[in-house]
Amino acid sequence: MKIVLAPDSYKGSLTAKDACDAMEQGIRRAIPDAEIVKVPMADGGEGTVRSLVDATDGSLHKVTVQGPLGSPVSAVYGILGDGITAVIEVAEASGLYLIDKENRNPLLTTTYGMGELIRHALDQGCRSFIIGLGGSATNDGGAGMAQALGVKLLNKAGKPIGLGGEALSEIDSIDDAQMDSRIRDSRFIVACDVDNPLCGPNGASAVFGPQKGATPEMVNRLDSCLNQFAEVIRRDIGTDIINLPGAGAAGGMGGGTVAFLNAELKPGVDIVIEAAQLEMHLKGTDLVISGEGQCDFQTERGKTPYGVAKAGQRNGVPCVLIAGSIGKGIECLYDSGVISVFSMVDKPMPLEQAMQDAAQLAADTAERVVRLFIGGRK
Structure with missing residues (x-):
């Protein structure tokens, strides 16, 4: 039997x-x-890295990266048994659990550490990526991730903007000429089980912002910042994420992965079933x-x-x-x-x-x- x-x-x-x-x-x-x-x-959320590593006889890798508020954090990601597929949970580098409740502020939090994890996996020879979006503390649309991978987000003076959701209010142009060239040779599958758009009453800021520490005033500010970011992405990169179902996941990270990584958004459990x-x-x-x-x-x-x-x-x-x-x-x-x-x-x-x-x-x-x-x- x-x-x-x-x-x-x-x-x-x-x-x-x-x-x-x-x-x-x-x-x-x-x-x-x-x-x-x-x-x-797993279903693409918490525990996905461990489950897929165990299911495929893969390995775990611990890396020090920039946390959501800039302090170093220790993050773990997995490389599956095929040796070329990395599985990364956004929460490891940019998770809400990494910040004390009284310090949560999605105007300031960044996904920069997520980009550092991707870069580390690229250095290990990975060219296939599974990314889980749950549990983020961020609302920056994946901007920090893009910055860590070499994308220049510039203000009207042609200077790099800062990190965090509020910094997107300054964005005027995007220069991806120096983005890590290995990204274009890689495949990214993103576990996304929500269909929230990037902006609006059902968007990232309105739906998920309050649990990350956003006041009603912050929600409006963040929504405006993401809308501006999406417009610049559409103009300079040619990808329209403003109404993309799932773009609002993880503070807009769903949209950011599509724009900068050419990622495919799929239900988490389907990704795990395929990988395992x-x-x-x-x-x-x-x-x-x-x-x-x-x-x-x-x-x-x-x-x-x-x-x-x-x-x-x-x-x-x-x-x-x-x-x-x-x-x-x-x-x-x-x-x-x-x-x-x-x-x-x-x-x-x-x-x-x-x-x-x-x-x-x-x-x-x-x-x-x-x-x-x-x-x-x-």
Whole structure:
């Protein structure tokens, strides 16, 4: 019997790889000789680097780069097992978690460190990039990233503008002649699960700015700055990002990656499924098991278990989900390849205990799942 394990992480308790290992232990108690393939998964957000590195036998690289407010930070990115694909999370260099709440100010924060991570990966020979956009502290439209890669953002006097979202109020022209030439020889795929445009009431500043510390006055200022940036990009680079769906992700970073990296925006889980070669592993499989911390109606909106289930459905493989907890609306998943959803919590217990015992709970649940599955096939 062949079983593929493809869970997301269970935040605060298990990485995706830890979950795979725990589930394998439980399955082997029921089927010692099962063929088990472990494919740690993610949806393009937090944990994507670790999951893809684990799934492809890749490597992690730690680099000191400029943080969102200019101070040095230690950031980690991955190189996949093919040796040429880098996977980078914007939050590592430019994340909200890097700034104390009282110091958050998207007028000042920059994505410069993100550009430094890309440059470091280029130095390692990478020419294919997967970028996750979640968790940024920035609202600069990817301007800092572009500056780190050699793009000159100039004011009316022909002098470089500063860093941060507010500095874009000074931009008058863009000179990309000295951009790192290796960028044009590389492919960039960006995990983007929102369709927000760059500007306006549904844009980067209005929707995501407040959580990054923006006051209503700051939101208006930042929106105006991004609009000006987009107009100069359209004129000088020839790329129109102002109404591009997803351009507003990560403080306009979605649009910036399209403008400066010629990136393709795709749903995060689809990117991870492709990079981890999940569909190849599903060939000849009897059952695929996925899961996450909580399965509910939101799981259908591009979360890892939904993507795995759909991949299983395309390949005729039934999918079972193992969840830390089960919320409302899971019945929507039953038309997407999911045959059942199991909760890991097998008795009343405090959340802290459930998180502490997550590995054992995952193992026990996986054992129950496969015992029921094989019993139903007899």
